[in-house]
Amino acid sequence: MRPFLDMQFGERIVTLMAALVLVLQIAMVAQRWIVVHIRIFAAQSFFLAMIAATIAWYNHAPHLYIAAALTLVVKVTLVPLLFERLVKRMEIHEEIEPIVNVPLSVVIAGGLTLVGYVVAESFYRPEEPGLGHNALAVAISLFLIGFFTMINRRKALTQVLALLSLENGLFLAAISLTYGMPLIVELGIFFDVLVAAMVLGILVYRIRESFASMDVSRLRRLRG
Amino acid sequence: MLLIALLLIPFATAAVSFFVRRRAAMEAANLIGFGIVFLAAVALAGQVLARGTVSLANGFFYADALSALVILLTAAVALVCSTYSIGYLRDDQQSGALGDDASGTEQLARMRTYYTLTPLLVFSMLFMAMANNLGVMWAAMEATTLASIFLVTFYGKVTSLEAAWKYAIIGGVGLSMALFGTLVAYYAGHRLPGSESLSGLNWSVLAQHAAQLDKTSMRLAFVLILLGYGTKAGLAPMHTWKPDAYSEAPVPTTAILSTALLNCALYGLVRFYILTSRCLGADFPGHLLLLFGLLSMGVSVPFVLVQKNYRRLLAYHTIDHSGIMATALGLGGAMGSLGLMLHMTFHTIAKSLLFLCAGNVYQHFGTDLFAKLKGSVLRAMPLTGVVFLMAMLAIIGMPPFSLFQSEFLILRAAFDGGHLLTGVLFVLFSTGVFTGAILHVGGMVLGPGGETAVAARRPWRDGSMLALAAALVVIGFWVPAPLFQLISNAARVVNGQ
Secondary structure (H helix, E strand, O other), X not given: OHHHOOHHHHHHHHHXXXXXXXXXXXHHHHOOOHHHHHHHHHHHXXXXXXXXXXXXXXXXXXXXXXXXXXXXXXXXXXXXXXXXHHHHXXXXXXXXXXXXXXHXXXXXXXXXXXXXXXXXXXXXXXXXXXXXXXXXHHHHHHHHHHHHHHHHOOEHHHHHHHHHHHHHHHHHHHHHHHOOOOHHHHHHHHHHHHHXXXXXXXXXXXXXXXXXXXXXXXOOOOOO | OHHHHHHHHHHHHHHHHHHOOOHHHHHHHHHHHHHHHHHHXXXXXXXXXXXXXXXXXXXXXXXXXXXXXXXXXXXXXXXXXXXXXXXXXXXXXXXXXXXXXXXXXXXXXXXXXXXHHXXXXXXXXXXXXXXXXXXXXXXXXXXXXXXXXXXXXXXXXXXXXXXXXXXXXXXXXXXXXXXXXXXXXXXXXOOOOOOOOHHHHEHHHHHHOHHHOOHHHHHHXXXXXXXXXXXXXXXXXXXXXXXXXXXXXXXXXXXXHHHHHHHHHHXXXXXXXHHHHHHHOOHHHHHHHHHHHHHHHHHHHHHHHOOOEHHHHHHHHHHHHHHHHHHHHHHOHHHHHHHHHHHHHHHHHHHXXXXXXXXXXXXXXXXXXXXXXXXXXXXXXXXXXXXXXXHHHHHOOOOOOHHHHHHXXXXXXXXXXXXXXXXXXXXXXXXHHHHHHHHHHHHHHHOOOXXXXXXXXXXXXXXXXXHHHHHHHHHHHOOOXXXXXXXXXXXXXXXXX
């Protein structure tokens, strides 16, 4: 039973899972199919929920269990299901065409990870015990890579997914910096994420119907 | 109790409009709902004047003079727009702009969208202005975006989809930065006693202990918040969604977005400005605000000068005014804060009036391009033409209108505070916008007219327009004493006393 009480062991688990989250984020930059993109997002959210549960266990922060459960419901189940149905209904088969090619994108994502670590250092307080040191660096990296992916994508749905992964970064930052926001705020954020996913999904569907494409670089009528 | 009523009534209005299937019932629900909301907002303002602050549910809801002013302005705009939109949507229905199937189900569905989402938008704005918890405030802000996306796509045109997409994505990225900023602010206060509880993120608590907040974190938090809420306020360079969304949404929605929602975004910014300036001193947030404020003013000048579309012209005008208000906040001090609050009030009246006039012109001529209007507004629509010109003169700061006073106050704050460059740029950019606006709107209203018949009377729209116009004229000469008291109390909140 000892590992379940040992803080150091907890930190190792969190770091391991944070690393997986980061790897998935970079995989998202690199892959080419929308359905895979959605599943990677679901997997990433799953590991986030696990991180939240681990931190809840080792730091005795019970409200984080609720945040973890909500992540499982909203980001691991509902949002991916919604988007996969959308993809099926729109009959999208084409590949994602990033603006910057894949190898270069991965290099840039690596560079952004480095930036994330540098920024996270300024928050590091060695005197304070906690689990979140590496997790925070990963969170900031997720945020930055999410930004980059949004700029780098032309397809509407992939931009939405990038926005959601950016939000995943914020969630990770919240649980590693302050063990999550107060519960009611967390509820508000989850509600917003769910509604935003639905609203943006409908919008994507309408754009696809009107333009016969999700290529947002074709949205260029409004100028000046 | 009032605070709860202010939230419940718009929500109930939305529910009623969603379930009734008749146009008249939806119109009545909106009208009555917003009427009560306005009365409640006035009552709240009275309470705040009498007691200082009003709070409820253990400080979860909290209203001081600043919140009360924002709530009052939001409720006023919502009420005027609800009367205006009755005439506006009926006209749209007749002209076939809402779809022209014979059974009318599509038209009714569109109207239901409008009459349901507008109260929800107002609900989230009011919630934002009275949420004490900064995280809840963020969630309400995000809800305003979500509620208004389908108002932007209301007409279902290809261009409205494009506008809504930009609005959703730029707004989404901006608000994610604001959430990060909120989070970092929470972290900055995490060593205060009681920070794990809900009230640890309450503005009133953080403001009391602002000096003990972690300084590095607050610095980062303010930058992120400025970028985040600045996007919603339309500060350059995050302003690009604004002209698109404003020219595609139905005009009453645009009037709400460009005044009440702008006020709410600035309100969020002001709350964090107060925390940051108490923690780090006013210089750091002030300089950043001046930078973004002047940039927004400067960016809007060329677009106002060469604009071809009058609804986009008004949108760039809003960007300019958003910049003016950010500048006023950046200047700070007693005079800058008072200038900001006065300007917020006056701008809300004048800009919503301008959009209502623009809506009248748009519906009559069916175009929003100057070139196709051929300057015949005054002849075709004498009343709208006169009011349009008057409101335009007011908004570019011509005396005797009230915006002259507030802009002059802000300018004085700049020179008195030794911000010489800010003052000079402020005058320069204002002159540019002034020229562009006079050039276009003057030409549009007064120019040689083609042969057009005089438009028929439109009681709902003209009535709302005249009510606002009367308010604009009166307030230029006489600000009612309680309103001025509320404004100066709000300025005192900003100034940190």
